[in-house]
Amino acid sequence: xxxxxxxxxxxxxxxxxxxxxxxxxxxxxxxxxxxxxxxxxxxxxxxxxxxxxxxxxxxxxxxxxxxxxxxxxxxxxxxxxxxxxxxxxxxxxxxxxxxxxxxxxxxxxxxxxxxxxxxxxxxxxxxxxxxxxxxxxxxxxxxxxxxxxxxxxxxxxxxxxxxxxxxxxxxxxxxxxxxxxxxxxxxxxxxxxxxxxxxxxxxxxxxxx
Numbered sequence: 730x731x732x733x734x735x736x737x738x739x740x741x742x743x744x745x746x747x748x749x750x751x752x753x754x755x756x757x758x759x760x761x762x763x764x765x766x767x768x769x770x771x772x773x774x775x776x777x778x779x780x781x782x783x784x785x786x787x788x789x790x791x792x793x794x795x796x797x798x799x800x801x802x803x804x805x806x807x808x809x810x811x812x813x814x815x816x817x818x819x820x821x822x823x824x825x826x827x828x829x830x831x832x833x834x835x836x837x838x839x840x841x842x843x844x845x846x847x848x849x850x851x852x853x854x855x856x857x858x859x860x861x862x863x864x865x866x867x868x869x870x871x872x873x874x875x876x877x878x879x880x881x882x883x884x885x886x887x888x889x890x891x892x893x894x895x896x897x898x899x900x901x902x903x904x905x906x907x908x909x910x911x912x913x914x915x916x917x918x919x920x921x922x923x924x925x926x927x928x929x930x931x932x933x934x935x936x937x938x
Contacts, residue, residue: 779935781807781914784899785837795912796821797902802848804837805900805914811932812871815924816900817913818864825906828852829864830891831877831898842903849891850903851879856886863921866900867928883922900931 783792787801797803805816809831818829828842830850836842842850851864858864858881865880874893879886902910913920916930924930 778917779933780917781805781931781933783912785834787837787840790904795914795918796909797904797912798822798909800905801840802832802837802842802901802903803912804832804834805912805931807914807931807933808834808897808899809868809870809931810934811929812869813928814868814900814931815920815928816866816915816931817920817922818866818902819911819913819921820858820860820862820864820908821911822907822909823853823858823860823862825904825908826853827905827908827910828903829866829910830879830901831866831868831894832901833896833898836901840905842901848901849877849894850901851886851889853908855889856881865920865922865924867925868894868898869928880922 782795782805783797784804784806786792786797786803789800790797790803791799792803820827828850830842830848832842832844832848832850836844836848839848842848843852851866856864856879863882865883867876867878867880869876869878875895877891877894879889900912900914902912904910914931915933916924920930
């Protein structure tokens, strides 16, 4: 009987130890889960979309947020990575000369946007604009050849379409002789006209990563 009693006591001791161990483990898991939840929540709150702004630009370019003036060429801070991109330019001051479109990165150091094989755009002398008019631009890399199209206050300018552009290009604007242009690359501040079906504002690769 003494041996049986000792065995029962030993069993109770083991069960008690196992119970305490389970309590400690469950408590630890609960605490770790709570910490992970708090950390994940903090990260989600910290993560914000990075807007597409003014990037490379010439030495005589002046800009205030997305308003460009002065003389030279200014590029968006992101190249066009998606298949179908849409962006807009609002003519703030129509005097002087301006052009809008896309170009290779090195064109920012030049005085003009239209450079053979390097830059492609719609020039102020190609369309009659007044202050407040909006030039929309679509760039379609999902088709061959690629197509760059321009829209004046929402109406497509078919005669200005450019095709067969190759390589990495950036949305770009050229201003000179007093012209001032507002840029809207990603639509964060809202587009004046809805993008054509399938097109979206320029996407920042830093938001994708």
